[in-house]
Amino acid sequence: MNITLRQLKVFETVARHQSFTKAAEALYLSQPAVSMQIKQMERIIGLPLFEQVGKRINLTEAGREMYRYSRAIAAQLAEAKQVMEELKGMEQGHLIVTVASTVNYFAARLLAAFCRRYPRVRVSLDVTNREGLLAQLDANETDIVLMGKPPDRSDVIAEPFMSNPLVIIAPAGHRLTEQRQIPIAQLQDETFLMREQGSGTRIAMERFCAERGFQLSSSMEMSSNEAIKQGVEAGLGLGIVSIHTVELELEAGRLATLNAECFPILRRWYVVHRRGKRLPMVARAFRDFVLSEAERFVRTPSAFRG
Ligand code: PGA
Numbered sequence: 001m002n003i004t005l006r007q008l009k010v011f012e013t014v015a016r017h018q019s020f021t022k023a024a025e026a027l028y029l030s031q032p033a034v035s036m037q038i039k040q041m042e043r044i045i046g047l048p049l050f051e052q053v054g055k056r057i058n059l060t061e062a063g064r065e066m067y068r069y070s071r072a073i074a075a076q077l078a079e080a081k082q083v084m085e086e087l088k089g090m091e092q093g094h095l096i097v098t099v100a101s102t103v104n105y106f107a108a109r110l111l112a113a114f115c116r117r118y119p120r121v122r123v124s125l126d127v128t129n130r131e132g133l134l135a136q137l138d139a140n141e142t143d144i145v146l147m148g149k150p151p152d153r154s155d156v157i158a159e160p161f162m163s164n165p166l167v168i169i170a171p172a173g174h175r176l177t178e179q180r181q182i183p184i185a186q187l188q189d190e191t192f193l194m195r196e197q198g199s200g201t202r203i204a205m206e207r208f209c210a211e212r213g214f215q216l217s218s219s220m221e222m223s224s225n226e227a228i229k230q231g232v233e234a235g236l237g238l239g240i241v242s243i244h245t246v247e248l249e250l251e252a253g254r255l256a257t258l259n260a261e262c263f264p265i266l267r268r269w270y271v272v273h274r275r276g277k278r279l280p281m282v283a284r285a286f287r288d289f290v291l292s293e294a295e296r297f298v299r300t301p302s303a304f305r306g
Pocket of ligand 1: 100101102103128129130131147148149195198199200201202
């Protein structure tokens with residue numbers, strides 16, 4: 001059928017207004033131009049589309065069918081246009097993400113999967129601790145943040161996307177690794193390696209201690225998860241870290257988790273952005289991706305999911 005999109009548009013407008021005059025006005029055309037287009041369509045189809053009843057025009061049966069198709073075609077075209085616009089936005093997109101240092105253990109996997117889907121997206125990834133993240137959100141320097149506990153403020157939107165269990169780690173073969181349900185009082189005399197001030201993990205650990213009346217008799221401060229893991233492995237003490245930071249060491253049997261009362265401490269990971277900020281298309285796509293698919297790319301052993 002050799003009908004043009006233009007003719008379909010004219011037909012759809014006449015059918016909607018049930019009037020050649022009103023359709024002509026709506027389309028900024030003369031009435032004879034509108035009539036001409038409809039006549040051409042009727043010739044191509046071989047059936048009349050309208051019938052005159054007194055002063056009014058009605059759709060014929062062929063006209064009603066054609067109206068249904070013309071609306072469906074118009075809706076499909078509008079949808080195609082929107083999808084093309086979105087793809088254009090994604091093609092030229094620049095994703096600015098900041099993640100908590102602890103998230104960095106799986107952020108690369110998420111970004112790699114996202115970039116496989118949208119290969120032309122440029123990515124800037126910054127890794128910092130909780131304090132650094134909050135400063136970046138304040139300064140509007142980042143689009144999307146992946147972090148532990150989101151700030152208690154109304155100017156950010158925080159959506160949980162995955163569990164983040166905190167576990168006690170010990171070197172493989174440590175005397176406590178064989179014990180079940182270790183009472184936390186028994187851990188009081190152990191040395192704990194703590195994250196630096198400003199770390200979300202540190203805040204969670206301190207809150208846990210305050211809530212349980214748990215006093216650490218001995219602790220050492222280390223400025224990264226990596227330093228804590230190395231320190232624990234070397235026998236400097238025990239550590240409390242996110243399970244997501246020790247996947248490889250647990251698999252390789254270099255570190256072990258302790259089965260202690262009240263552990264794991266159950267936390268969650270959040271995808272966060274400033275409320276009211278108009279997120280670029282690519283940032284919205286990444287947020288949706290994280291919310292719906294992050295768990296596929298990050299393994300949390302079922303024993304620690306709570
Ligand atoms: P962090 O991780 O300890 O690296 O700041 C964030 C969090 O767990 O809240």
